[in-house]
Amino acid sequence: MIRSIAGQTVHVNEEGFLTASEEWTREIAEEIAREEGIAELTPAHWKVIEWCRAHAVNGRSPTLRQITEGTGISTKEMFALFPKGPAKKVARIAGLGKPEGCV
Amino acid sequence: MKQLVILGAGTAGTMVANRLRRTLADDWRITLVDQSETHYYQPGFLFIPFGIYSQRDVVKPERDFVPPGVEFVVSPIELIEPERRRVRLSKDGRSLDYDFLVIATGTHIRPDQTPGLAEHEWRRSIFDFYTLEGAVALAKHLRIWKGGRLVVNVVDNPIKCPVAPLEFLMLADWFFRERGMRDRVELIYATPLSGAFTKPIAAKHLSNLLQEKEIQVVPDFMVERVDPDAKKLISYDEQEVAYDLLVSVPLNMGAEVIARSGLGDSLNYVAVDKHTFVSPKYPEIFALGDAAALPTSKAGSVAHFAVECFAENFVHYVEGLEMPHKFDGHANCFIESGFGKALLIDFNYDVEPLPGHYPLPGIGPLTLLKESEANHWGKLMFRWVYWHVLLKGRPLPLPALMSMAGKWQHN
Ligand SMILES: Cc1cc2nc3c(=O)[nH]c(=O)nc-3n(C[C@H](O)[C@H](O)[C@H](O)COP(=O)(O)OP(=O)(O)OC[C@H]3O[C@@H](n4cnc5c(N)ncnc54)[C@H](O)[C@@H]3O)c2cc1C
Numbered sequence: 001m002i003r004s005i006a007g008q009t010v011h012v013n014e015e016g017f018l019t020a021s022e023e024w025t026r027e028i029a030e031e032i033a034r035e036e037g038i039a040e041l042t043p044a045h046w047k048v049i050e051w052c053r054a055h056a057v058n059g060r061s062p063t064l065r066q067i068t069e070g071t072g073i074s075t076k077e078m079f080a081l082f083p084k085g086p087a088k089k090v091a092r093i094a095g096l097g098k099p100e101g102c103v
Numbered sequence: 104m105k106q107l108v109i110l111g112a113g114t115a116g117t118m119v120a121n122r123l124r125r126t127l128a129d130d131w132r133i134t135l136v137d138q139s140e141t142h143y144y145q146p147g148f149l150f151i152p153f154g155i156y157s158q159r160d161v162v163k164p165e166r167d168f169v170p171p172g173v174e175f176v177v178s179p180i181e182l183i184e185p186e187r188r189r190v191r192l193s194k195d196g197r198s199l200d201y202d203f204l205v206i207a208t209g210t211h212i213r214p215d216q217t218p219g220l221a222e223h224e225w226r227r228s229i230f231d232f233y234t235l236e237g238a239v240a241l242a243k244h245l246r247i248w249k250g251g252r253l254v255v256n257v258v259d260n261p262i263k264c265p266v267a268p269l270e271f272l273m274l275a276d277w278f279f280r281e282r283g284m285r286d287r288v289e290l291i292y293a294t295p296l297s298g299a300f301t302k303p304i305a306a307k308h309l310s311n312l313l314q315e316k317e318i319q320v321v322p323d324f325m326v327e328r329v330d331p332d333a334k335k336l337i338s339y340d341e342q343e344v345a346y347d348l349l350v351s352v353p354l355n356m357g358a359e360v361i362a363r364s365g366l367g368d369s370l371n372y373v374a375v376d377k378h379t380f381v382s383p384k385y386p387e388i389f390a391l392g393d394a395a396a397l398p399t400s401k402a403g404s405v406a407h408f409a410v411e412c413f414a415e416n417f418v419h420y421v422e423g424l425e426m427p428h429k430f431d432g433h434a435n436c437f438i439e440s441g442f443g444k445a446l447l448i449d450f451n452y453d454v455e456p457l458p459g460h461y462p463l464p465g466i467g468p469l470t471l472l473k474e475s476e477a478n479h480w481g482k483l484m485f486r487w488v489y490w491h492v493l494l495k496g497r498p499l500p501l502p503a504l505m506s507m508a509g510k511w512q513h514n
Binding site (some may be wrong): 064069 | 296370
């Protein structure tokens with residue numbers, strides 16, 4: 001599917017995840033974050049987003065466990081930053097696929 | 104003499120031993136190691152709490168399945184030393200050298216990883232059904248339980264047999280209705296997923312089914328700790344779910360020996376190529392079954408399809424030839440839904456479970472993603488197939504790679 005986010009045309013799947021991570025921009029991240037109920041992306045959010053983009057494998061975002069171990073941010077903080085399903089939420093905001101832990 | 108060592112004599116390890124003993128020449132020594140002399144039919148654990156199966160139905164001596172020409176060693180595995188191509192066993196300080204190693208040590212529940220879970224209320228008001236002891240203890244408890252809030256909680260994914268918690272709930276619905284006490288029981292499913300299942304189309308079908316059976320889903324619930332005295336689950340974002348009876352699927356982790364040997368990821372799973380099961384770091388090490396870090400379900404059916412691919416590939420690989428097959432992540436699971444019915448799902452790395460029919464040569468089509476009695480008989484028949492066909496590595500009339508025949512796809 002194709003949709004427009006932050007004035008850009010991007011490819012997404014039926015769950016709203018970008019399917020081509022190179023189409024992602026910081027503006028897109030901010031708009032998806034608002035859709036996910038996060039009004040503003042703080043430096044703490046960006047740290048996680050950037051770490052996930054750097055550690056994506058085949059376009060898929062890392063799992064929550066990999067994020068907490070890799071960044072040193074606790075699970076509790078992750079839930080405060082990205083409420084409800086943090087790993088899935090970060091994946092969407094970071095323009096990546098759902099983590100592979102979900103099978 | 105060439106040496107093949109297989110670690111773990113569960114579903115995958117036993118099948119590998121049988122398959123390869125038939126195809127490898129006599130100048131190969133095959134050694135199979137497990138800490139336990141007993142083989143468990145784990146899918147049968149699901150039926151024990153409801154009195155459908157008993158302990159007798161799910162255990163057999165492993166030796167019944169070890170073919171002549173394979174040495175079976177009963178001992179805990181102490182350490183794998185990949186640089187030395189050697190495995191150290193706990194018993195008698197014995198060690199085994201190998202030319203090739205297959206790791207099939209599975210995955211196991213770790214209630215110790217969640218505070219409050221495995222403490223004084225463990226097996227009193229908190230149970231599991233992923234171990235034989237847990238399932239048997241729960242069966243005893245359910246016989247005398249007076250009713251209340253029964254909560255099934257999955258601590259985190261991945262778990263082996265990701266549909267088992269749903270099956271447990273649907274069987275519980277049936278069980279309490281049969282006993283005339285369903286009105287005194289609330290059934291709740293607290294899951295870290297945002298729905299009933301991981302894949303969208305199956306999740307929709309399954310959540311409709313849960314709704315019909317009045318099973319309530321609490322999604323996005325990631326438990327941090329259990330308060331065993333106040334009888335509640337507390338999540339990382341401070342939501343609470345109260346229970347009278349908690350049936351937990353604790354965190355699943357690969358064997359500790361994987362971590363000790365420096366071969367695992369954060370959950371002790373072994374990284375391998377998803378099409379060939381070869382370790383990217385050690386070309387003589389393979390991991391199969393639940394022990395492998397693969398993006399498909401951890402299930403006996405996956406282990407079975409994987410072993411078929413692997414066994415044919417392996418004889419080429421050791422000759423330095425290219426491996427002819429690429430595993431596609433094929434999984435095929437019956438989902439028991441109570442009242443003598445079940446669903447069937449069939450999927451792989453790329454295709455999610457779809458509705459339609461599953462062509463089963465000789466038996467006829469089974470319905471996919473839809474309840475039927477034939478599926479239920481398929482599930483019960485599977486125990487016989489497991490003991491008599493599967494473990495012995497005999498051919499089953501199922502294709503190892505997934506087929507799209509009979510599946511409906513909307514685009
Ligand atoms: C309740 C339940 C229901 C299930 N239902 C289904 C179903 O309907 N369909 C389906 O396809 N699958 C189902 N499964 C999953 C299925 O049982 C597993 O996926 C399958 O058994 C995996 O096989 P494996 O060989 O990888 O691991 P296992 O069969 O678990 O074998 C691992 C072996 O390694 C040994 N081991 C581990 N560590 C050590 C050590 N350090 N030293 C020595 N030995 C060691 C263990 O003793 C064990 O024998 C279910 C599982 C459960 C628990």
